[in-house]
Amino acid sequence: MMLNVGVLGLGKMGKLHLMNCKFIDGANVTAVADASERNLKWARSRGIDNVYGDYTELIEKGNVDAVIITLPHFLHVKSGVLAAENGIDVFMEKPLANTVSEGETIINAVNKHGIKFMIGCNCRFIDSIERLKGMYDNGILGDVEIATLENIGNGPFSPFLEPTPVPDWYFDPDEAGGGAFLDLGYHMIDLFQWFFQDVALEYVQLGNRYNLPYEDNATVILKSNKTSTRGIVNLGWFSRSVFPKFDFRVMLHGTADFASTDNFMPNIYLNAVKEGLRSVWRRAARRKIKPLAYTYYFYSYFKELNHFFGCVENDDVMWISPEEALRTLEVIEEGYGMARGHDA
Amino acid sequence: MPELKTTVSLSKCSEGDVKETVFEAIEKTNFEPKKVNSVIIKPNLCYYWDASTGETTDKRVVSAIIDYVREFCNPNADIRIAEADATAMKTRHAFRMLGYTDLAAEKDVELFNLCDDDFKEIDIEIKGGSLKVPIPKSMINSDLVINVPKLKVPRRIPLTCAMKNLFGCIHDPIKAKYHPNLHEVIVGVNSAIKPDLTVVDGIVALGKYPIKLGLVIAGTDSLAVDFTAAKIIGYDNPRRIRYIRLAEKRGVGNLDVEIIGEDVNDIRKQFPKLNTFLFSLLWDLQLKGVKIYTTITGDIVPPVLGDL
Numbered sequence: 292m293m294l295n296v297g298v299l300g301l302g303k304m305g306k307l308h309l310m311n312c313k314f315i316d317g318a319n320v321t322a323v324a325d326a327s328e329r330n331l332k333w334a335r336s337r338g339i340d341n342v343y344g345d346y347t348e349l350i351e352k353g354n355v356d357a358v359i360i361t362l363p364h365f366l367h368v369k370s371g372v373l374a375a376e377n378g379i380d381v382f383m384e385k386p387l388a389n390t391v392s393e394g395e396t397i398i399n400a401v402n403k404h405g406i407k408f409m410i411g412c413n414c415r416f417i418d419s420i421e422r423l424k425g426m427y428d429n430g431i432l433g434d435v436e437i438a439t440l441e442n443i444g445n446g447p448f449s450p451f452l453e454p455t456p457v458p459d460w461y462f463d464p465d466e467a468g469g470g471a472f473l474d475l476g477y478h479m480i481d482l483f484q485w486f487f488q489d490v491a492l493e494y495v496q497l498g499n500r501y502n503l504p505y506e507d508n509a510t511v512i513l514k515s516n517k518t519s520t521r522g523i524v525n526l527g528w529f530s531r532s533v534f535p536k537f538d539f540r541v542m543l544h545g546t547a548d549f550a551s552t553d554n555f556m557p558n559i560y561l562n563a564v565k566e567g568l569r570s571v572w573r574r575a576a577r578r579k580i581k582p583l584a585y586t587y588y589f590y591s592y593f594k595e596l597n598h599f600f601g602c603v604e605n606d607d608v609m610w611i612s613p614e615e616a617l618r619t620l621e622v623i624e625e626g627y628g629m630a631r632g633h634d635a
Numbered sequence: 636m637p638e639l640k641t642t643v644s645l646s647k648c649s650e651g652d653v654k655e656t657v658f659e660a661i662e663k664t665n666f667e668p669k670k671v672n673s674v675i676i677k678p679n680l681c682y683y684w685d686a687s688t689g690e691t692t693d694k695r696v697v698s699a700i701i702d703y704v705r706e707f708c709n710p711n712a713d714i715r716i717a718e719a720d721a722t723a724m725k726t727r728h729a730f731r732m733l734g735y736t737d738l739a740a741e742k743d744v745e746l747f748n749l750c751d752d753d754f755k756e757i758d759i760e761i762k763g764g765s766l767k768v769p770i771p772k773s774m775i776n777s778d779l780v781i782n783v784p785k786l787k788v789p790r791r792i793p794l795t796c797a798m799k800n801l802f803g804c805i806h807d808p809i810k811a812k813y814h815p816n817l818h819e820v821i822v823g824v825n826s827a828i829k830p831d832l833t834v835v836d837g838i839v840a841l842g843k844y845p846i847k848l849g850l851v852i853a854g855t856d857s858l859a860v861d862f863t864a865a866k867i868i869g870y871d872n873p874r875r876i877r878y879i880r881l882a883e884k885r886g887v888g889n890l891d892v893e894i895i896g897e898d899v900n901d902i903r904k905q906f907p908k909l910n911t912f913l914f915s916l917l918w919d920l921q922l923k924g925v926k927i928y929t930t931i932t933g934d935i936v937p938p939v940l941g942d943l
Contacts, residue, residue: 303938304938306938307935307937307938310935311935313933329800340692448682448683448684449723455941456722456723456724456725457683457723457725457728478877500685501683501685501732501733502731502732502734502736502737503731503732504731529685531684531690534937534940536937567928567932570928570932570933570934571928571931573932574931574932574933580933580934581920582933582934582935583935585928585934586937589937589938602778
């Protein structure tokens with residue numbers, strides 16, 4: 292079955308998902324929506340003529356079966372609910388919403404209208420994370436008492452080699468909903484929840500190196516009520532890091548052994564050559580390539596989207612449930628409340 | 636009459652004495668304080684990266700310059716800290732994120748986006764013709780213009796210091812369009828804007844990586860300052876840098892330089908030299924490799940590389 296797909300929002304993530312769809316059987320991007328004429332022109336140049344300046348029009352008139360929502364955070368609730376009301380399946384970039392209340396509104400609409408829904412948490416699909424999860428699930432590490440999760444980068448700020456403007460909404464706390472804790476914390480809390488389940492917040496400390504109207508770094512302590520594992524999470528948007536450097540890791544300290552995703556990260560240049568040659572060979576043999584496998588990290592975005600469309604097609608259960616997506620947001624909102632308490 | 640030597644001073648500071656070092660560095664130059672009413676100070680705030688990365692001007696240096704102007708020129712002078720929007724940077728965000736909004740409030744000075752200023756178009760000679768470049772009038776008409784660049788090697792050209800920082804004044808956010816004629820435009824802009832004083836923030840300089848040099852360079856001639864900076868970053872002959880050669884040829888500045896204060900060679904040994912030619916070559920090769928690969932296989936270019 293071929294699904295007609297609409298992409299709402301053609302920022303970097305929207306463009307990436309659109310391009311990834313070309314490699315997914317059963318997903319055909321037939322419509323896009325973006326407020327920028329430049330981005331619509333970009334879509335037209337890639338053969339998509341059904342373009343909209345207003346995303347609500349795409350949902351209501353675009354004749355699509357599923358949408359990929361990569362709109363600014365503050366538009367998630369309206370777009371998500373409207374898609375659900377129109378019976379359209381939704382893949383939505385994290386975070387679920389800016390507040391728990393908005394998140395509940397989305398999940399209620401999803402449940403009421405029985406659509407398929409998944410939040411994009413690509414970190415679950417990174418090869419090194421999958422391998423670490425395999426070790427943990429197989430008991431190789433024993434019981435994990437402490438987990439350390441770190442994700443430090445430049446957030447919405449571009450690396451210096453390719454400077455690009457940061458969208459204005461990112462500087463507005465009402466529209467962005469928060470800073471590094473919401474943006475990167477969403478990934479890391481989701482990972483902790485996936486590994487250990489029943490996540491609860493123990494402590495949070497927010498920092499602001501850059502005088503932004505929200506935090507640009509955070510240290511968080513989580514706890515699993517199921518396994519008693521404690522998670523120490525360090526997050527930051529303050530680093531002028533340069534691709535392909537990647538300040539991201541999960542370390543598990545277990546009763547039997549310890550392991551880190553760093554142990555599974557390949558040399559990024561050797562990986563690029565290896566995967567690049569594989570793709571050339573596959574192309575020559577008229578086989579499918581693994582899009583962006585040569586970058587290591589970005590291949591995870593294809594995998595999550597492929598998983599979503601696979602679940603839609605086969606009516607399978609998504610890896611990331613709406614309830615998990617909401618729970619992650621609840622922990623973050625509780626954290627913001629706790630941080631305000633520190634300030635007071 | 637032969638042109639007089641111009642002095643460039645090198646002074647070292649520690650964390651706590653930035654103000655004293657800036658004062659000392661200025662006092663060793665040819666700069667003669669005079670009574671002024673309008674003052675414009677141009678730091679390098681090229682993007683939203685902290686001074687500790689070596690990318691942007693440390694606000695403590697600008698703070699010290701404000702104190703110097705108030706003490707030696709006019710306590711009531713109208714002082715503006717100015718920067719122009721760039722391709723990816725908006726001054727209103729940069730001022731706040733890099734601490735200049737707080738500094739302006741503390742020192743009672745104005746923050747000014749040069750893209751909001753009136754401008755004058757100048758003709759810059761380039762290969763095969765000329766190019767019109769808009770220059771903010773404040774950078775020309777203010778009583779006192781102080782340039783406060785960063786000492787860095789930004790990978791695409793051999794040196795960013797005094798003269799390149801004035802390229803950042805151009806009254807047009809899309810500065811990338813001038814990059815094909817970068818050296819000519821740098822020289823052209825410096826023909827139009829003649830700062831009375833340049834104070835370089837080399838407290839954290841940027842070469843192959845950021846380095847705490849604790850250095851303040853000062854001078855009254857932008858070309859002479861860049862000549863000195865080029866020696867620090869590793870050039871035995873700074874005329875190998877095209878815009879320095881071009882500026883000398885066009886009479887933009889004085890290369891009869893007397894360097895006083897710290898020993899250039901001592902500082903040079905500390906500077907983490909970056910081979911910009913090799914860096915650019917390797918980077919371009921990688922981009923070309925990705926482009927060829929994606930053309931052959933139909934694979935995707937990652938978002939961090941933009942539209943190749």
